[in-house]
Amino acid sequence: DAGVTQSPTHLIKTRGQQVTLRCSPKSGHDTVSWYQQALGQGPQFIFQYYEEEERQRGNFPDRFSGHQFPNYSSELNVNALLLGDSALYLCASSLGTGGNTEAFFGQGTRLTVV
Amino acid sequence: AQKVTQAQTEISVVEKEDVTLDCVYETRDTTYYLFWYKQPPSGELVFLIRRNSFDEQNEISGRYSWNFQKSTSSFNFTITASQVVDSAVYFCALSEGGGGTASKLTFGTGTRLQVTL
Numbered sequence: 024d025a026g027v028t029q030s031p032t033h034l035i036k037t038r039g040q041q042v043t044l045r046c047s048p049k050s051g052h053d054t055v056s057w058y059q060q061a062l063g064q065g066p067q068f069i070f071q072y073y074e075e076e077e078r079q080r081g082n083f084p085d086r087f088s089g090h091q092f093p094n095y096s097s098e099l100n101v102n103a104l105l106l107g108d109s110a111l112y113l114c115a116s117s118l119g120t121g122g123n124t125e126a127f128f129g130q131g132t133r134l135t136v137v
Numbered sequence: 138a139q140k141v142t143q144a145q146t147e148i149s150v151v152e153k154e155d156v157t158l159d160c161v162y163e164t165r166d167t168t169y170y171l172f173w174y175k176q177p178p179s180g181e182l183v184f185l186i187r188r189n190s191f192d193e194q195n196e197i198s199g200r201y202s203w204n205f206q207k208s209t210s211s212f213n214f215t216i217t218a219s220q221v222v223d224s225a226v227y228f229c230a231l232s233e234g235g236g237g238t239a240s241k242l243t244f245g246t247g248t249r250l251q252v253t254l
Contacts, residue, residue, distance in 0.1 A: 054240070065143075065228055065230075065247050066182070066244050067244075068242060081241070113180075125187060126184070128181055128182035131180040
């Protein structure tokens with residue numbers, strides 16, 4: 024049973040560019056959440072997708088957008104990259120959106136903006 | 138607003154010592170869930186435990202134990218007889234308990250545990 028898979032594992036982009044990160048949820052899970060983890064910090068919630076719609080959003084600008092596909096996989100897009108966007112981006116999947124759901128995390132995509 | 142505080146940035150212990158990681162939380166909800174995750178160098182967050190706000194019973198799982206006290210808004214994590222493999226960053230997290238879009242996790246800043254021989 025495959026867990027949460029993210030691609031790519033590492034990425035280097037230049038300021039101003041756009042980037043797309045991908046996530047496949049754990050088998051049977053229908054909800055995907057994205058988190059940004061800056062170096063030395065805890066993960067910060069970006070947004071959550073359920074039934075192909077953004078259900079909840081954290082305090083991130085509109086440069087951060089996402090999508091969920093019918094097979095529950097998800098993409099995170101970041102436009103006009105800034106140096107401060109350099110971070111580990113984690114995807115978490117769960118079954119449903121209740122507060123008691125256990126979220127399973129992928130290994131993340133390490134994004135470096137130069 | 139939800140908030141999780143892990144005041145201990147880094148802890149170093151010698152193998153076989155016991156160690157407690159502190160977590161203090163803030164929430165206005167009466168129903169909420171608390172979590173602990175372990176993050177090894179590989180980056181993946183590994184789920185350790187979930188506790189709901191109505192269950193203050195402490196839990197023990199092998200060398201791990203958790204102490205949940207609503208009176209002090211704390212959810213502390215103790216590793217007994219620590220091992221080198223326990224070296225990692227540990228995160229405490231909180232989610233609201235309502236239905237719908239309630240599974241957003243609010244994390245603390247983490248505690249880095251270094252266990253040496």
